[in-house]
Amino acid sequence: xxxxxxxxxxxxxxxxxxxxxxxxxxxxxxxxxxxxxxxxxxxxxxxxxxxxxxxxxxxxxxxxxxxxxxxxxxxxxxxxxxxxxxxxxxxxxxxxxxxxxxxxxxxxxxxxxxxxxxxxxxxxxxxxxxxxxxxxxxxxxxxxxxxxxxxxxxxxxxxxxxxxxxxxxxxxxxxxxxxxxxxxxxx
Amino acid sequence: xxxxxxxxxxxxxxxxxxxxxxxxxxxxxxxxxxxxxxxxxxxxxxxxxxxxxxxxxxxxxxxxxxxxxxxxxxxxxxxxxxxxxxxxxxxxxxxxxxxxxxxxxxxxxxxxxxxxxxxxxxxxxxxxxxxxxxxxxxxxxxxxxxxxxxxxxxxxxxxxxxxxxxxxxxxxxxxxxxxxxxxxxxxxxxxxxxxxxxxxxxxxxxxxxxxxxxxxxxxxxxxxxxxxxxxxxxxxxxxxxxxxxxxxxxxxxxxxxxxxxxxxxxxxxxxxxxxxxxxxxxxxxxxxxxxxxxxxxxxxxxxxxxxxxxxxxxxxxxxxxxxxxxxxxxxxxxxxxxxxxxxxxxxxxxxxxxxxxxxxxxxxxxxxxxxxxxxxxxxxxxxxxxxxxxxxxxxxxxxxxxxxxxxxxxxxxxxxxxxxxxxxxxxxxxxxxxxxxxxxxxxxxxxxxxxxxxxxxxxxxxxxxxxxxxxxxxxxxxxxxxxxxxxxxxxxxxxxxxxxxxxxxxxxxxxxxxxxxxxxxxxxxxxxxxxxxxxxxxxxxxxxxxxxxxxxxxxxxxxxxxxxxxxxxxxxxxxxxxxxxxxxxxxxxxxxxxx
Numbered sequence: 001x002x003x004x005x006x007x008x009x010x011x012x013x014x015x016x017x018x019x020x021x022x023x024x025x026x027x028x029x030x031x032x033x034x035x036x037x038x039x040x041x042x043x044x045x046x047x048x049x050x051x052x053x054x055x056x057x058x059x060x061x062x063x064x065x066x067x068x069x070x071x072x073x074x075x076x077x078x079x080x081x082x083x084x085x086x087x088x089x090x091x092x093x094x095x096x097x098x099x100x101x102x103x104x105x106x107x108x109x110x111x112x113x114x115x116x117x118x119x120x121x122x123x124x125x126x127x128x129x130x131x132x133x134x135x136x137x138x139x140x141x142x143x144x145x146x147x148x149x150x151x152x153x154x155x156x157x158x159x160x161x162x163x164x165x166x167x168x169x170x171x172x173x174x175x176x177x178x179x180x181x182x183x184x185x186x187x
Numbered sequence: 188x189x190x191x192x193x194x195x196x197x198x199x200x201x202x203x204x205x206x207x208x209x210x211x212x213x214x215x216x217x218x219x220x221x222x223x224x225x226x227x228x229x230x231x232x233x234x235x236x237x238x239x240x241x242x243x244x245x246x247x248x249x250x251x252x253x254x255x256x257x258x259x260x261x262x263x264x265x266x267x268x269x270x271x272x273x274x275x276x277x278x279x280x281x282x283x284x285x286x287x288x289x290x291x292x293x294x295x296x297x298x299x300x301x302x303x304x305x306x307x308x309x310x311x312x313x314x315x316x317x318x319x320x321x322x323x324x325x326x327x328x329x330x331x332x333x334x335x336x337x338x339x340x341x342x343x344x345x346x347x348x349x350x351x352x353x354x355x356x357x358x359x360x361x362x363x364x365x366x367x368x369x370x371x372x373x374x375x376x377x378x379x380x381x382x383x384x385x386x387x388x389x390x391x392x393x394x395x396x397x398x399x400x401x402x403x404x405x406x407x408x409x410x411x412x413x414x415x416x417x418x419x420x421x422x423x424x425x426x427x428x429x430x431x432x433x434x435x436x437x438x439x440x441x442x443x444x445x446x447x448x449x450x451x452x453x454x455x456x457x458x459x460x461x462x463x464x465x466x467x468x469x470x471x472x473x474x475x476x477x478x479x480x481x482x483x484x485x486x487x488x489x490x491x492x493x494x495x496x497x498x499x500x501x502x503x504x505x506x507x508x509x510x511x512x513x514x515x516x517x518x519x520x521x522x523x524x525x526x527x528x529x530x531x532x533x534x535x536x537x538x539x540x541x542x543x544x545x546x547x548x549x550x551x552x553x554x555x556x557x558x559x560x561x562x563x564x565x566x567x568x569x570x571x572x573x574x575x576x577x578x579x580x581x582x583x584x585x586x587x588x589x590x591x592x593x594x595x596x597x598x599x600x601x602x603x604x605x606x607x608x609x610x611x612x613x614x615x616x617x618x619x620x621x622x623x624x625x626x627x628x629x630x631x632x633x634x635x636x637x638x639x640x641x642x643x644x645x646x647x648x649x650x651x652x653x654x655x656x657x658x659x660x661x662x663x664x665x666x667x668x669x670x671x672x673x674x675x676x677x678x679x680x681x682x683x684x685x686x687x688x689x690x691x692x693x694x695x696x697x698x699x700x701x702x703x704x705x706x707x708x709x710x711x712x713x714x715x716x717x718x719x720x721x722x723x724x725x726x727x728x729x730x731x732x733x734x735x736x737x738x739x740x741x742x743x744x745x746x747x748x749x750x751x752x753x754x755x756x757x758x759x760x761x762x763x764x765x766x767x768x769x770x771x772x773x774x775x776x777x778x779x780x781x782x
Binding site: 070 | 328329332333336337338339340357389390391392513514515517518519
């Protein structure tokens with residue numbers, strides 16, 4: 001069964017590493033739905049957050065193939081429901097529609113969005129939340145006219161306390177303990 | 188999960204408390220010094236614009252570092268592969284930017300799939316020209332990502348020692364593989380303060396996972412309780428230099444042993460427990476009984492689809508134990524009930540401590556029984572055909588009869604399968620063949636590399652009339668170095684394996700498989716290489732003897748039956764137990780898996 005899986009891939013900072021990582025997905029014809037790269041909580045270690053839609057068995061295989069890359073330190077993945085996710089959306093509208101209609105302000109208020117920047121010509125509104133929330137704001141703002149719209153992919157963080165990966169000694173490979181049950185089901 | 192720690196590596200980090208003694212030199216000289224520090228004595232390559240500074244530096248080290256000029260860069264990388272597989276050391280090849288680099292790709296891919304340790308050095312245009320479509324500029328780093336274990340672009344001379352140290356470490360450690368280092372011309376020309384420190388550790392890389400004692404104990408109890416255990420082993424035994432440990436384990440447990448193509452020669456063919464080769468054209472008994480064993484013990488192999496055929500019908504009745512160094516192979520194709528990660532050289536002796544001494548006479552008798560069927564239906568006809576035309580197997584058998592114990596290097600196709608099926612191997616590293624990628628044109632340059640690695644062992648290349656023409660230019664290396672490589676061209680005037688598939692699965696429509704061949708003898712003459720053509724069976728053994736006794740290179744062309752097939756064959760899509768033992772059997776191609 002296909003599901004959204006969010007990979008957190010930690011790597012050294014080497015040019016070309018992103019290509020190596022994305023090649024693991026494109027090799028099996030998977031499209032990356034969301035991607036973001038940032039320096040992680042560890043200095044010099046980069047976190048590549050990648051969301052793809054695939055089967056659990058595929059995700060298991062890919063995570064190991066990602067870890068096979070020399071510069072990849074760790075690759076783990078979780079399904080959507082195991083993650084806390086947020087997206088950021090930005091909306092550019094004409095400032096005169098803000099000034100001339102109270103409706104715009106009501107929409108912003110109702111959606112708990114905020115004005116990020118404003119000048120005489122245009123206003124940028126920011127909304128942080130789930131995909132459907134930013135979409136709902138977009139649909140409402142469409143009435144007053146959206147000049148430009150951009151949305152980040154989801155940024156995700158795992159729900160369980162997950163410090164085992166960071167502990168000094170993971171001496172025992174767990175024989176894909178996280179994978180086995182589902183793998184058998186899928187097979 | 189990797190056991191690597193979450194700290195960053197930088198290429199410039201040095202060990203603490205070591206005051207390095209540096210020497211100022213050019214980047215090119217540093218490249219040579221790095222190779223010498225890694226114990227490299229022979230490299231294969233081809234010069235060109237972007238690598239010229241390194242070739243210039245190489246001239247001053249000719250007495251320490253022999254450069255073998257191939258006739259095409261593909262020859263360089265295959266020769267480096269042959270060198271690595273015959274010697275167990277890292278093979279090194281060198282080429283220029285652009286076309287030089289792209290010509291290496293096939294061999295790098297071959298090495299990647301067959302886990303061969305290689306360091307490939309390519310020149311690159313000046314750093315300031317990168318991204319400008321400069322003459323012979325290709326982003327070989329991006330091109331080679333899917334086929335390299337690691338790659339790196341050096342744009343500054345000071346990076347050369349650490350990049351090359353890391354390259355050698357990555358190439359040879361853990362599951363070996365090819366590494367490509369792309370070095371811009373300015374980095375070769377500029378000077379640096381050189382100091383070489385071999386790389387022994389990378390924080391993001393755990394080449395030797397530590398075996399899990401629980402898994403070992405589970406494996407031992409499964410094996411001890413087994414009634415019909417079967418060992419399927421691969422090249423991991425050879426790459427881990429664990430032949431002795433493997434044999435000790437095997438003889439202690441008494442389990443029958445079946446080999447993948449790349450595992451061949453790790454165990455002597457005449458070993459009483461050796462039951463043959465697995466896979467599409469493997470032996471009948473081990474394939475059939477894969478689906479009857481109760482415990483399948485996979486050692487250093489990766490369940491390639493040529494071994495398993497249709498996974499839905501593969502060893503479903505068996506508990507599978509997988510000994511493997513690469514975690515990404517576990518559960519990739521076949522679910523492992525017990526996975527023992529680690530180097531088999533370490534895990535097998537540890538396992539053995541917990542194993543009972545055993546014998547399986549009834550189980551072994553089943554193998555003998557099925558082998559007898561294969562012998563009756565196939566082997567005896569292959570070795571002693573009633574036809575006028577020579578069968579490929581007769582040539583291999585003739586070679587066995589000379590007891591020279593050569594390194595056999597094959598190309599890809601029917602002759603490859605026949606060589607794998609019939610060669611009597613006596614010692615390890617005696618078969619060099621392109622397994623995973625199936626690269627036609629591999630044989631001749633790989634044989635050259637093998638001969639440079641093992642000048643004291645006879646090296647016999649077995650190649651078809653199609654494959655030899657893909658890299659025939661490398662005869663020039665045999666000529667130049669008077670290299671005693673023996674090349675047997677098994678000429679059936681067809682691209683035999685494709686023709687066989689056309690016969691079996693494409694209604695005998697022989698699309699583009701009939702070959703219009705040159706006079707191979709004349710070509711050999713042109714290179715000054717002794718040669719002979721054999722047309723009649725009665726001349727074969729004398730010709731083989733003449734070839735082996737000849738002091739230098741030799742090309743022996745044997746005209747074999749035009750339309751012979753390699754049997755048995757597992758029709759794609761069927762189970763390993765459904766081996767086709769020859770004409771008259773159901774050859775229905777299901778189309779589930781195609782070529």
